[in-house]
Amino acid sequence: MGINFRTETFRDDFSFRNSPEHIRRFPFPFHEDSYMYAVNIEPHVAGPAGSVLEHPIDVDEHYVSEMADRALVLAEDPLRCQSLPHMTLAGWDLLELLMTAKAESYPEHFSLTRDGDRWHWINRPLGIDQKFLFGDLTTLPYGPMEYITRQSQGDFCILDQRDGNLWMDAGIVTTQADWSLDFDIGMNFFEWHAPVPLAHEKGIFTRALKFLTNVQQGKPARRLNWTMTINPRLDTSPENYHKWGPDRATVTPENVGQKVHLRVELQSFWRLPRSNALVFPIRCYLIKMDELVTSPKWARRLHRVIRDLPEELATYKGLTRYRATLVEWLARYDDGTPTSPGFGPE
Amino acid sequence: MTPKTILSRPVYGTLSPQAGTHHLFVADAEGGGAILDMAKAAPEGFFAGAHIIYIPREAGAAYTGPLQALKPAQYYEGPSIAAALPRQKQTLAPARMGRRLYLAGTEGLIGQAMQAALDAGIDHGSIQTEQRGSLARRVQCVHCKGITEDVTTQPVRCSHCGLLLFVRDHYSRRLAAFQGVCINAEDQSEIPPIEEAFR
Ligand code: HEM
Numbered sequence: 001m002g003i004n005f006r007t008e009t010f011r012d013d014f015s016f017r018n019s020p021e022h023i024r025r026f027p028f029p030f031h032e033d034s035y036m037y038a039v040n041i042e043p044h045v046a047g048p049a050g051s052v053l054e055h056p057i058d059v060d061e062h063y064v065s066e067m068a069d070r071a072l073v074l075a076e077d078p079l080r081c082q083s084l085p086h087m088t089l090a091g092w093d094l095l096e097l098l099m100t101a102k103a104e105s106y107p108e109h110f111s112l113t114r115d116g117d118r119w120h121w122i123n124r125p126l127g128i129d130q131k132f133l134f135g136d137l138t139t140l141p142y143g144p145m146e147y148i149t150r151q152s153q154g155d156f157c158i159l160d161q162r163d164g165n166l167w168m169d170a171g172i173v174t175t176q177a178d179w180s181l182d183f184d185i186g187m188n189f190f191e192w193h194a195p196v197p198l199a200h201e202k203g204i205f206t207r208a209l210k211f212l213t214n215v216q217q218g219k220p221a222r223r224l225n226w227t228m229t230i231n232p233r234l235d236t237s238p239e240n241y242h243k244w245g246p247d248r249a250t251v252t253p254e255n256v257g258q259k260v261h262l263r264v265e266l267q268s269f270w271r272l273p274r275s276n277a278l279v280f281p282i283r284c285y286l287i288k289m290d291e292l293v294t295s296p297k298w299a300r301r302l303h304r305v306i307r308d309l310p311e312e313l314a315t316y317k318g319l320t321r322y323r324a325t326l327v328e329w330l331a332r333y334d335d336g337t338p339t340s341p342g343f344g345p346e
Numbered sequence: 347m348t349p350k351t352i353l354s355r356p357v358y359g360t361l362s363p364q365a366g367t368h369h370l371f372v373a374d375a376e377g378g379g380a381i382l383d384m385a386k387a388a389p390e391g392f393f394a395g396a397h398i399i400y401i402p403r404e405a406g407a408a409y410t411g412p413l414q415a416l417k418p419a420q421y422y423e424g425p426s427i428a429a430a431l432p433r434q435k436q437t438l439a440p441a442r443m444g445r446r447l448y449l450a451g452t453e454g455l456i457g458q459a460m461q462a463a464l465d466a467g468i469d470h471g472s473i474q475t476e477q478r479g480s481l482a483r484r485v486q487c488v489h490c491k492g493i494t495e496d497v498t499t500q501p502v503r504c505s506h507c508g509l510l511l512f513v514r515d516h517y518s519r520r521l522a523a524f525q526g527v528c529i530n531a532e533d534q535s536e537i538p539p540i541e542e543a544f545r
Contacts, residue, residue, distance in 0.1 A: 132400045183518050184518070187520075191353055193353075193354070194353040194354035194515075239488055241527060241531045242509060245531030246531070246533070321532060
């Protein structure tokens with residue numbers, strides 16, 4: 001049957017919304033009624049049919065419109081996609097990973113035919129039919145990382161592994177929660193995480209790095225992270241903060257349901273075969289409060305999480321200006337009954 | 347001294363003589379004093395293989411004479427960091443066995459000389475640094491990407507696009523700059539006072 005791709009926007013008139021099926025499959029990130037940073041990493045194994053974890057690389061109804069938004073961001077600001085000179089091989093690794101995963105999971109939308117180095121890629125939703133020589137830069141319209149990530153939802157960082165550390169030496173970042181690839185490129189794991197509060201002191205990054213440097217090929221891992229965004233805007237970059245920042249001052253009790261979005265990142269970690277680099281896809285899922293509260297359990301739990309969130313985290317995530325309004329609005333959906341353990345809607 | 351802040355912020359040490367045959371020093375202002383202090387511990391003949399690139403700035407008058415008295419193989423005085431950088435880059439261009447790099451002085455000088463060294467393929471961990479004198483910051487505006495030099499206030503107005511920037515501790519070695527982010531993006535009518543913060 002295939003996916004029914006929506007035509008929608010993540011800027012200007014913000015016509016983004018989730019279909020009822022997509023509301024049900026939303027990766028709700030809270031397994032209990034409170035939240036604190038932890039080393040929440042697990043093997044990236046297949047989840048239930050229909051869930052965002054069914055396939056290793058999820059493609060959903062927002063795919064075509066998200067790719068259009070990415071093209072707009074890159075046209076405005078080419079610094080969102082950068083790759084240091086030694087990262088080209090890792091780019092080819094990533095191209096292979098994404099093309100094979102998509103073609104295997106969604107044969108009605110994507111196909112890849114390989115004859116030695118002669119590859120033929122068809123991306124039907126985006127109307128792309130490309131023959132090229134794997135490893136030959138002159139046969140693609142962009143570098144391999146940029147080529148395939150212009151056709152893949154979510155941001156991607158490629159980390160070079162050396163000296164027992166990970167170095168952010170390539171990436172494409174147009175749907176980020178307020179951090180700058182242009183500023184962070186070339187940094188190591190501790191340096192780019194430097195602004196995060198509390199987690200360094202808890203030893204989270206030391207343990208996480210140890211785990212990541214040991215990720216094996218064919219055994220990817222994943223974790224969820226979250227924040228909140230006003231209006232369904234994918235490009236909440238620091239570069240454009242002076243343009244989207246004012247949105248945070250527009251939240252009122254009347255518009256919370258439509259304006260305030262929970263923003264969840266499904267982050268995964270994959271060892272790449274030729275370069276030994278690690279690729280880190282950061283896939284962003286958005287859901288409006290009006291959509292989220294259609295699950296009574298999610299509504300109750302989100303109320304408790306936001307209400308009790310430690311101040312440092314609320315400040316870091318930029319919730320300060322509208323947190324009270326949001327908590328008051330969510331309180332209407334919280335009758336105090338217990339929530340069942342686990343992520344799912346009831 | 348630089349107070350301990352966050353992990354992207356560089357940590358500086360104290361210059362000490364390294365084994366090697368070619369010693370390149372790049373220093374400004376009070377950084378001249380760091381070279382002189384190090385010289386006390388240097389072995390006989392150490393400076394015969396040294397090249398000193400020095401930018402005196404306001405504080406330098408006291409150091410130029412004593413630095414020359416060390417009798418380095420090459421001594422150069424530059425009028426500004428920008429003017430001296432091409433000379434440093436040219437010196438670093440041919441990779442050389444036994445070369446050591448020492449950077450001393452303001453955070454801006456160390457950052458820019460380090461950036462030139464990284465571009466030349468030198469590992470940052472092999473470079474000796476000592477911060478002395480001004481903690482004025484080089485700040486990259488995350489919005490327009492322009493760099494504002496010698497920032498001493500919090501917040502600061504971007505010298506390129508004019509936005510009022512909060513100067514973060516987040517630091518990029520590659521850009522040799524701290525990050526500046528619009529301080530009143532959420533409500534441009536909020537104008538916080540500009541106060542001296544880095545000196
Ligand atoms: C190699 C893969 C990873 C990359 C490229 C990455 C990148 C980032 C970046 C760029 C930020 C934003 C920092 C800022 O404020 O400027 C961030 C935040 C964060 N990262 Fe990572 N990260 C990775 C892996 C991990 C892992 C394994 C953990 C595990 C526990 C983790 C935990 C966090 C936390 C807790 C935050 C703060 C998020 C928030 O409160 O919204 N990261 N990460």
